[in-house]
Amino acid sequence: MLIITIKQGKEKSLLSGDPLIYLSAVERVDGKPQERSKQGATALVQTSSRQFLARAAYNAKSQVAARVWTLREDEPVDHAMIKRRVQTAVQLRADGLRDADPQALFPLIDGDRDGLPGLLVHSYGGPQGYLVCQFNAAGVDLWKVAVVQALLKATGCPNVYEYCDPLLRKGEGLPLTRRVLAGEEPPQRLMVRQDGRLVPMDIRTGFTYPR
Template sequence: MLIITIKQGKEKSILAGDPWIYVSAIDKVEGKPQERNKPGSTAIVQSSSRQFLARAAYNAKSQIAARVWSLREDEPVDHAMMKRRVQAAIARRADALRSADPQELVQLIDGEKDGLPGLLVHSYGGAEGYLVCQFNAGGVDLWKIPIVQALLAATGCPNVYERCDALLRKGEGLLAKSRALAGEEPPQRLMVRDGKRLAPMDIRTGFTYPR
């Protein structure tokens, strides 16, 4: 596991709950070269006096050099964490999902707010529809398989599609390739409710067709 040492005084924002650690705040990163070069590698973040601060996903290719997973030293970053956080995020939005129009895009996971930095997930059509995911950071991209497994189990929706924001992913040193991760790819054109009106949209890209 990598060890990130923070410059003196820069630990205050982490302790205050800021989930992002910028390159400018880091004194040094210790660990095997292959781990340092792998976007999303798990790291222990420590202060200049070597006190534990956080567990984070490190990415040498991003200006946001690390994204905090947890401030708890006794909470490992593993499959169980991903499952818990996916389940908790969906449970928080269960009422909204149940009451939503089947043609509405409902946000299920909102990145840092749900302890899954860089992950966005929207649902369309309920359990028989589609989940559209964006893995916009190295950490969640590295844990993509357990995250998708947890989504399938928590929602019962069999179709999971990865939508790629090329600019964001390239900034993280990640490949930008949109594809079905489970089940079927959404159709190119679906009617999506936006307030009181329906508009034709390609939910794979977010493109709204002119009416």
């Protein structure tokens, strides 16, 4: 496993709840070369005196060197954890999703707030509509299959599409991809409610058509 050692004094922000570990806070990274070059690989984060701090997703190609998964030493980062956190996020917003306007983009998963750093998911069209996902960090990108499987099970929605934010993906050194992850691709043009009015939009790209 990778081991990230934090510079003395730089662990304070981590302990206060900041999930981001910047490159400037890292003293050294130990581990096999293939693991160090694997974007999103799970790393153990420790103080300069070798005390456990967290488990995090490491990314050598980003100024955000790591994003915290858990501060619990007894919580492994695995398929079960991803599934559990997706389910919890969906359950937390179940009532809102049920009552939401089916023509609105309903926020279903909100990254750090749900313990899934870099992951944003919006629902459109109700249970048989579409889930639009953004994988804006290397950690969730590495767990993409597990995320999609958990979303399909937790929501019952059969259609999952990956939206790409070029600026954020480039900042993480990730390839720019827009594609179907499950089921069918959303139509190029849908009516989406924004600020109380319906506007024609391509939810695959976020492009709003002129009226």
